[in-house]
């Protein structure tokens with residue numbers, strides 16, 4: 302027998318989604334391979350966020366199927382998606398503002414220490430790992446892991462969410478405009494992370510307004526326009542920013 | 554820096570939430586960078602952070618109360634008065650401790666006062682007319698209270714009815730039941746003084762002239778256990794997350810419903826326990842007792858710095874809140890203010906402390 306065919310990590314096929322009368326997604330199919338960084342581009346309202354919300358369980362789709370490594374999966378909630386190894390980083394990340402960075406990073410997967418009945422979290426370990434992760438995503442400077450999320454800037458919160466996705470080895474990390482509201486250094490941190498994600502075995506879907514950023518880090522570009530995928534195999538090494546802009550606006 | 558963050562840690566309370574700007578700790582970090590000598594810088598840091606803590610205001614208020622009452626009437630700190638004040642304070646305090654966790658998880662319980670009155674009525678009825686031994690009667694009481702809490706939790710988490718309405722309804726049901734089974738009359742209570750269980754629950758002894766009830770130890774144990782639970786454990790992390798951002802918590806696999814339901818049960822059971830203790834100590838089981846306790850308890854919790862909206866809670870603050878209100882009640886009577894004026898002071902304390910907490914929060918957000 303030959304080796305089984307290598308399945309793509311994610312396969313969304315013939316996805317439809319309507320918000321009442323608004324057809325946000327129309328027969329959209331999207332494939333993400335393992336160790337692949339896919340850039341998702343499109344004008345405002347093209348349906349990018351809706352597509353990834355379907356994948357991350359934040360909104361239900363009207364029809365269509367989702368496969369993971371060839372297996373059909375049901376994603377009804379963000380919990381389902383996270384359990385499948387799909388982490389999503391939104392502009393406004395799902396963090397608990399009152400809790401510290403370390404407590405947020407490990408929420409729901411707290412490392413424990415001591416006898417079980419004591420239910421004690423290993424806070425030393427949490428703080429140490431959180432500190433290391435913060436450095437890796439580029440906000441190590443002077444922010445102790447015990448800082449509550451509420452006193453962080455938008456970019457720092459983003460970084461915390463990214464650090465969480467990195468630490469828990471999600472198979473697919475989705476970033477929806479993660480560099481909005483970020484400073485230059487923070488943006489570089491995010492881009493560095495996306496580039497590094499492939500090497501550490503993750504796949505990514507990266508949505509950004511800045512096409513240059515997308516060109517810097519992705520393996521393949523998918524373009525959406527008015528709820529449809531209009532191009533799904535653009536190699537950033539073999540094309541120009543201008544050409545892609547034309548595809549996005551539809552003025553070929 | 555290390556020493557400072559550890560201070561935040563052991564109490565485990567993130568300072569007030571939500572701001573895009575950096576506050577407290579980060580601000581502190583900036584100061585640390587200034588050319589001060591290491592020791593002064595860290596001392597100042599420590600002082601700053603200490604003052605910014607939600608427990609700081611209540612602590613000052615409690616000290617002021619003690620000093621003022623004592624200087625007007627030295628009897629205020631006499632062993633007799635301290636013993637008297639402590640006896641009931643810790644009974645109410647037990648309820649406030651459980652309420653702190655419940656409020657941190659974003660809910661509250663108005664039925665605790667009625668459970669406080671109902672449980673001893675149930676226990677004495679079982680013992681008087683059922684011939685049930687005290688041990689079993691107490692277990693039944695706690696079991697029934699647990700069931701009441703479970704119902705509260707189920708209505709709130711499964712039917713998504715606000716806890717205000719659910720526990721208001723439960724207050725009426727439980728109080729009504731207590732009145733109904735007793736015809737509104739106090740229950741006959743034999744003096745339970747000799748029973749071993751009564752000794753363990755509220756047995757008293759003297760240290761010098763100070764009369765101490767066993768309930769003080771139960772209170773101390775509850776403070777230690779619940780303080781540990783809130784700050785050091787996974788359950789504590791879940792409690793805070795459930796109150797702070799339930800959607801985010803749920804997405805991370807936190808069982809928000811079970812966490813809240815468990816806390817409703819804890820709240821009911823500690824209220825029942827407190828009611829039983831109180832009834833044995835006073836040899837009385839009145840179906841009307843505990844009326845209005847829910848509000849006093851909630852006041853104690855918020856005065857201490859726990860957020861009514863959830864996400865942030867402090868057991869230490871609640872202990873301060875408990876003593877602030879009970880010392881006030883005792884003190885103003887002792888210095889000759891008519892007891893009827895008590896509520897004026899309590900109301901003023903609540904308003905003052907709320908103003909302080911909100912000011913601290915805003916100051917924090919502004920990053921000053």
Ligand SMILES: Nc1ncnc2c1ncn2[C@@H]1O[C@H](COP(=O)(O)OP(=O)(O)O)[C@@H](O)[C@H]1O
Nearest residue numbers: 320323325343344345346347348349350351352
């Ligand atoms: N919650 C919603 N209710 C109704 N319409 C929505 C909702 N969210 C998005 N839409 C519509 O769906 C379309 C796609 O939006 P979106 O996926 O956010 O686009 P993008 O992220 O590419 O800018 C738009 O026409 C938008 O107005």
Ligand SMILES: [Mg+2]
Nearest residue numbers: 349350351477
């Ligand atoms: Mg969008």
